[in-house]
Amino acid sequence: MNKSRKVGKYEVGRTVGEGTFAKVKFARNCETGESVAMKILAKSTILKHRMVDQIKREISIMKIVRHPNIVRLHEVLAGRAKIFIILEFVTGGELFDKIVHQGKLPENESRKYFQQLVDAVAHCHSKGVYHRDLKPENLLLDAYGNLKVSDFGLSALPLQGDSLLRTTCGTPNYVAPEVLGDQGYDGAAADIWSCGVILYVLMAGYLPFDETNLYNLYSKITAAEFSCPYWFSPKANKLIHKILDPNPKTRIRIDVIRNDPWFKKNYAPVKYREDEEVSLDDVRAVFEDIEDQYIAERSEIKDGGPLLMNAFEMITLSQGLNLSALFDRRQDYVNRQTRFVSRKPAQIIISNVEAVAESMSLKVHTRNYKTRLEGISANRTGQFAVVLEVYEVGPSLFMVDVRKAAGDTLEYHKFYKNFCAKLKDIIWNPKEGKDSSNLLRTRAC
Template sequence: MAGAASPALLSPTNAAKQKEIKGLLLGRYEIGKLLGHGTFAKVYHARNVKTGDSVAIKVIDKEKILKVGLIAHIKREIAILRRVRHPNIVQLFEVMATKSKIFFVMEFVKGGELFNKVAKGRLKEEVARRYFQQLISAVAFCHERGVYHRDLKPENILLDEDGNLKVSDFGLSAISEQIRQDGLFHTFCGTPAYVAPEVLARKGYDGAKFDIWSCGIILFVLMAGYLPFHDKNVMAMYKKIYKGEFRCPRWFSPELTRLLTRMLDTNPQTRITIPEIMSNKWFRKGFKHVRFYIEDDKLCRVNDEGDDVMDCFSDPSFSESDSELETRRKLTSLPRPASLNAFDIISFSQGFDLSGLFEEGSDGGARFVSGAPVSNIVSKLEEIAKVVRFTVRKKDCKVSLEGSKDGANGPLSIDAEIYELTPTLRVVEVKKKGGDRLEYEEFRDRELKPGLQSLSSGHIADSSYLPSDTE
């Protein structure tokens, strides 16, 4: 077996589950250690008993994804991964299903995330260029196949044992069939630090131009060791992105600076295209076209009874009940906050520490995570304001609280803005707008914190399966 099972897997419950997985896989894969897990899936290292090759197997709980309405999302992800067979993209080998589980058998990539390399500091130009060339080759292939990643970042790029780049995590991807009549996508998604300005404008965007912008951010990070647009405050960072104001460090060559300026052009109409990038002088240095052959664009997709795995989605148990449809209609009628990726919000916290989501920033602001609906959070803020006799002003997902007493610096006023992490998690960003800082801190700690934390869900959901589109 390639890798021993972790102690957690040896408990009676987990051992039984592991045994179940082995049985369901008909002995084709020997399950090894748990590599990671989220709300809807667990990923194991495994070995193909016939070939001896290592693979990664994502085990998805059908019941959980059914409850949150992610069936269509997973079907789309399977369809996308079937389209993008490329040497610089993590491969999906096959999909299997049982009555309770879905199994994604994926390529096992040993080298870890590209992010881990960048976290140690900027890369040498020739190394960064090689990674960038492979990234653009993969992205160009995706676009040719009508697939747009929409969440490109170093954390979603893996390296194999030979140092070759592998694009992963197509959970927020979209396909050309989802484009609206205006020829654009309209879903607000992606990682805040890598999102294109036209996405922030919410007027529709070209998926290819979105990916090109993200690739530009990645190239800057590889070469500089830091982000071109960054701020601890999400909205302040968005303003920087929207204006497109950044400065290249002195060690960037003029050719590289010109390329980045064209990739990080805030106007998508004049932003450089993939063919133009691939003909750029800086890009072409040492570039070799990847030659490969796709034998088959079909996946071996069977369940334990020999049926096609996609049949599991047509099972009556996977259809929504009238009450579920009514609940969905009610939810979609509410004001919808900005959708942000849970694990990417964490990146704004100092030291990439999850606890930063529940702590104060250097500016006195604070963030709180809650599983409560937006309406409940707004009601809680109104309740808090009523207790201390504050005036409340509401607009969509933003609430302003204003005190009536004049302090040392005028009446205390506080802004609270609600963002969506996932369909079941929200983050509330609170900051002082006016008034005395000490008065604000006392109000925050004695009133806001206890009230908002009483709504906290107590956990962070898996970002691998965010239902990213209503297109």
């Protein structure tokens, strides 16, 4: 089914991300030509799960915290049944992927990312906003390698008259010890702890607190039981221990971090307009009258095939005019998505995907050349889900986008490598001109 779709002034393209409550699509501003990410939420889902206040808060927060190292929210639109959040399109993928591919990063490179992270977090805190889920998977990289903080879904603004937060959330390995208690905690101090864990991971290539048993993990976090590897410089070691202080009252503050000698090396604060006015009128309009707003959606539907990828999408997807990134995973290791190419008919691709998935004991749901695979995560603590979507990129040439919908990113990397090995008969290598699995490169070995 081929579609050409518009939402307001935006031409909507392929899906680049999918979660429990939202889908993210690539889109293009037809007036300016700018690439954007369009986060789409169904109003029925928001109302059913009573998430109106949460979503409104997330959108408001992202409009308030405008900073070069934070993913920018451009505007919010409303349709009859959906809400469209227009975000900056960040092309460099997750910082997590860079760590998976390279292992530990050099100290100077780690420091650069940490400086940008601290600047972004400091800006949030100056606005009274606390992220509460800082981790490498929520840190994106732009085309120039600059860090961008994303995903404010767990962010919080403290209630009036109470400076303490009381919701236990975040990813266990990055969570501050006081968050695990029930006495309330300072959001700023908790974010600083997470920044320290991220710095450690960047420089070490592994987590400071990592146990398969949650009780053991929490015990180590509460006691700040960790050690720095030998290759950490003495100054970096000292700073990390000040950040990973289990006592939030004595933990180093952001202003002190910024004056630390190790932090200040080659530090160049990014320049931006601090007095930029931010309007929340569009947010109010969407949520105050959630049913009455309407944005025209035009669809041209043709039968008989998967989605047709247009030239603009292909160029953007393949990082400029170098189309080899469509075929060579080595050139694309930091992208959020994984993909392969096939010369087989679309229906044959789907049939093979379904057969392999079933052989791996995964539940399969297919609709219009889009397949969702579901199972239980390897550590049996939650759901693991993957979405595959077939696109026609040329005559008898199809690209299959594969993306994680739920579960651990590292587990997804391992799944992708194993899954594609089983699909080797339908994967095409343009260099050899025949079906081959040599094309595939995965980001985790």
